[in-house]
Amino acid sequence: MNKIIKYVLLDIIKSKIIIAYTLFLLLLSIGLFNLGGSPDKGILSLLNLVLLTVPLISIVFATTHFYNSYEFMELLVSQPINRTKIFMSEYLAVALSLSVAFLVGVGIPVAVFGAGLTGFYLVLTGVFITFIFVAMAFLASVITRDKAKGIGIALMLWFYFALIYDGIVLFILYAFGDYPLEYATLAMTVLNPVDLGRIIVLLNLDVSALMGYTGALYKSIFGSVWGITAAFGLLLLWALIPVLSSRRIFSRRDL
Numbered sequence: 350m351n352k353i354i355k356y357v358l359l360d361i362i363k364s365k366i367i368i369a370y371t372l373f374l375l376l377l378s379i380g381l382f383n384l385g386g387s388p389d390k391g392i393l394s395l396l397n398l399v400l401l402t403v404p405l406i407s408i409v410f411a412t413t414h415f416y417n418s419y420e421f422m423e424l425l426v427s428q429p430i431n432r433t434k435i436f437m438s439e440y441l442a443v444a445l446s447l448s449v450a451f452l453v454g455v456g457i458p459v460a461v462f463g464a465g466l467t468g469f470y471l472v473l474t475g476v477f478i479t480f481i482f483v484a485m486a487f488l489a490s491v492i493t494r495d496k497a498k499g500i501g502i503a504l505m506l507w508f509y510f511a512l513i514y515d516g517i518v519l520f521i522l523y524a525f526g527d528y529p530l531e532y533a534t535l536a537m538t539v540l541n542p543v544d545l546g547r548i549i550v551l552l553n554l555d556v557s558a559l560m561g562y563t564g565a566l567y568k569s570i571f572g573s574v575w576g577i578t579a580a581f582g583l584l585l586l587w588a589l590i591p592v593l594s595s596r597r598i599f600s601r602r603d604l
Contacts, residue, residue, distance in 0.1 A: 350434045350437070350438050353425070353430075353434070353435065353438035353439075353442075354438045354441055354442045354445075357418070357438060357439055357442035357443070358442045358445070358446055360418075361414070361442065361443065361446045362446070366410065367446050367447070367450050368450075370406060370410075370447070370450045370454070371450040371453050371454045372454070373454065374398075374450065374451060374453075374454025374455050375453065375454040375455075375457065375458065377398060377454075378391075378395060378398075378454060378455050378457075378458035378459070379458050381394040381395055381398070382395075382458055382462040388462055388463055388465070388467075388468065389467070389554055391462060392459075392467055392468060392471055392550065392554065393554065395455065395459075395471060396471060396547065396550050396551075398455075399455070399471060399474065399475045399478065399546070400478070400511065400543050400546060400547055401511055403451060403475055403478055403479060403482075404478055404481075404482040404507050404510070404511060404543065405507050405511070406447075407447050407478070407479050407482040407483050407486065408482040408483070408485055408486040408489075408503045408504070408506065408507050409486075409500070409503065409504070409507075410443070410447065410486075411443050411444075411447075411482070411483040411486030411487060411490075411503075412486040412487075412489060412490050412499055412500050412503040413500065414439075414443055415439065415443075415486065415487055415490035415491075415499075416490060416496040416499060416500075418439060419494075422435055422436075422439065432599060432600045433596060433600055436487075436595070436596050436599045436600070437596065439487075440483065440484070440487055440592055440596075443483050444479060444480045444483040444484075447479045447483065448476045448479050448480065451472075451475050451476060451479055452472065452476065455471070455472055455475060456472045459471065459472055466553060467550060467553040467554055470549055470550055470553055470577070471550050473581065474546040474549055474550060474584070475546075477542070477546065477581065477584040477585070477587075477588065478542065478543070478546055478584075480588040481542050481584065481587045481588045481591075482506075482507065484587075484588050484589075484590075484591040484592035484595065485503065485506050485507075485591050486503050487591070487592065487595045488591040488592075488594055488595040488598075489502040489503040489506060490503075490595075491595045491598045491599045491602065492598070510541055510542065510543050511543055514540075514541045514543075514544070515541075515544070518534070518537050518544075521533075521537070522534065539583055542583075542584055542587040545580060545583060545584060545587075546584065548580070549577065549580050549581075
């Protein structure tokens with residue numbers, strides 16, 4: 350399994366897309382911190398980058414890589430190698446390469462400009478988001494062998510979680526504004542990893558004071574060490590569920 354991961358990582362590095370992704374994040378992060386004037390403003394600007402750009406690049410790159418590696422996986426399947434090891438090697442190689450690129454591109458500027466605990470949560474959230482959307486990309490890829498359809502499904506997943514879901518939540522809040530929806534809003538937040546990551550970072554910037562009673566509820570639940578641990582545990586579930594589902598499909602389907 351380690352040999353497969355090593356080979357896939359070398360293949361990814363040779364494509365130079367990861368290097369370009371790293372430089373893009375690094376330059377943009379440094380620029381946002383310099384323009385923000387303070388670490389907190391830089392973190393707020395980076396938050397939008399992490400929650401929109403990182404999922405998009407992760408899901409598109411992972412989906413494209415999976416289809417481009419199809420012949421290589423077929424070759425490995427013909428050998429006495431467990432399918433689970435092949436699939437998990439591909440997943441871990443892609444997720445780790447994108448995560449390292451994120452850590453270098455965002456983690457280094459965050460450490461240099463002294464963003465503190467909030468910056469740490471931002472970086473950790475970005476790593477989780479990377480693993481989550483790579484898992485979703487692999488799930489979309491194993492559902493269909495059609496590359497165009499697979500990329501389309503992956504993009505729809507990103508579009509739903511990054512944009513459409515927030516619109517649905519706002520519509521529900523507007524339509525049922527006369528009812529107490531604080532706990533319902535909390536539940537809807539848990540059902541979207543992007544929103545969950547946003548709440549984790551915003552609460553540590555004390556922006557929850559601007560959210561009224563709902564913000565106070567978030568603060569009471571996710572404001573403690575146990576709450577933050579539970580939030581990251583939920584993000585871990587968001588990564589495990591699609592990757593385990595896609596692994597099961599890959600292990601049973603005909604290539």
